[in-house]
Amino acid sequence: MNQFRQGDVLIERVNEIPNEVKNALQPSKEPNKLLIRGESRNHGHYIKGEVETYVIPNPEIEKLNITHYLEIKEEASLEHINIDSKLWSKEHETLRLKPGIYRVIRQREYNPYLKAINIIKD
Amino acid sequence: MTSPEIEKIKEDLIAFGFNEFDDYTKNLSVFSQKEPNKLVEKIYSLFNLPTPEIQRAKNPYHFQLLINEVKENGNFNIGDKIQKFWIDLHANQLKDLTEKGTIYTTLAKTANNTFLSSFQNISWLVEEQIKSRLKPQNIGYTPFQSSFTFDQLGIFWLRKFYQLKFGIPLTETQKLFAEANIFWCYCTENYFVYCPHPQTIVLDENNKLHHETGAAIKWDKNFELYVWRGIEVSKDLITQPQNITKEDIIGERNAEKRRIIQEKLGSERFGHLLGLVELDKDVDLQGNMQYLYRTKEFDTIAKDFLYFAKVSCPSTGRIYFLSVPPGLNNVWDAVAWTFGKDKESYRPIIET
Structure with missing residues (x-):
């Protein structure tokens, strides 16, 4: 199982998009789509290329925090860029992703006081 | 031309x-x-x-x-x-x-x-x-x-x-x-x-707002921002870091800001404040050491020890302390947990 990590985002190659996702969601075909927006910096992880993106409305943070499924038609790139200027943030190198199905998993951490799991805010 | x-x-x-x-x-x-x-x-x-x-x-x-x-x-x-x-x-x-x-x-x-x-x-x-x-x-x-x-x-x-x-x-x-x-x-x-x-703008060597002891940008006492390498932080962290407590660190949910607290206080003081014991360590693909720590003392509010993975960002080299659930004893289980996985199923081939 191929996995690629860019900061607080893990991209994992999988065999297929689950039927419940395909049947319930309409994919976005935006060629330059913001997947995850960082909160303390004006940066985000963008997927660029011929990609169908399924946005999971309520990720199961307690289990596997899957935020998106990607169906990459032709080699695409995951870029970490400044949201305003659309320039590389100079923080995380670009990842090249070959055609295939991938899922996007967002990093999380444990809050020992609330006994809860929180999304990492990069 | x-x-x-x-x-x-x-x-x-x-x-x-x-x-x-x-x-x-x-x-x-x-x-x-x-x-x-x-x-x-x-x-x-x-x-x-x-x-x-x-x-x-x-x-x-x-x-x-x-x-x-x-x-x-x-x-x-x-x-x-x-x-x-x-x-x-x-x-x-x-x-x-x-x-x-x-x-x-x-x-x-x-x-x-x-x-x-x-x-x-x-x-x-x-x-x-x-x-x-x-x-x-x-x-x-x-x-x-x-x-x-x-x-x-x-x-x-x-x-x-x-x-x-x-x-x-x-x-x-x-x-x-x-x-x-x-x-x-x-x-x-x-x-x-x-x-x-503004009356003041203080930048670091990369032209990002940054001031280690005061406001990085200031108009008057009613509008001043305290910024650490382009990220806004609390006034107390900059002007009164000696007052930062363990609760402030744990209460900061933003990993980047928690990292700044660590950078401002220094790893040693940060660790000392939390009173950490090293449980496990290993080297990642880039040769950076990753650690699993827990607090020395039982935390009476959390009713448990606090566990942290100390990880390095492969691109920037920044160090992050991430809170992980109690009971872990392997650093890779701890890092993998942050992605909902265990050490067997967490195997990134490229990290940036």
């Missing part, structure tokens, strides 16, 4: 832009005191407009409140003449150059990539601060896109460069506006509301 010639112009532009930026930050005590009233009168007269009522804001937040007052009083009439003024202010005298080649586009991109992006980051932080103050009061926010923005001071430098390099003159409006040197303004036919420049 040959490619090496264009490269040379790009280098000149970057040097020119950063030089202007440097001069600007060093001369803020002068700029922040400027009263542009006479220049505003001149600009309005160029467009056959009577002298407007000029209002000087104390800071960007006050600027927003003044804009709202103007709007609430029904003086929202931008008017055709003001529209002409904006068109003239943003006139692109570089059309001929653009037609000859792509020099303008190339140089604008270069500016964007360098000194202009420093302005954009400053504007963004200030705007976020204003929004966070306006929201609880249910006061509308007027985006600065509809007015003159601080970013455009950098664009004037770009125009100034073109004037020096290619002899392309500024319009009269542009000259007057550059001379007025306003941080932000909002204007209608009858009102001209402006925000002066």
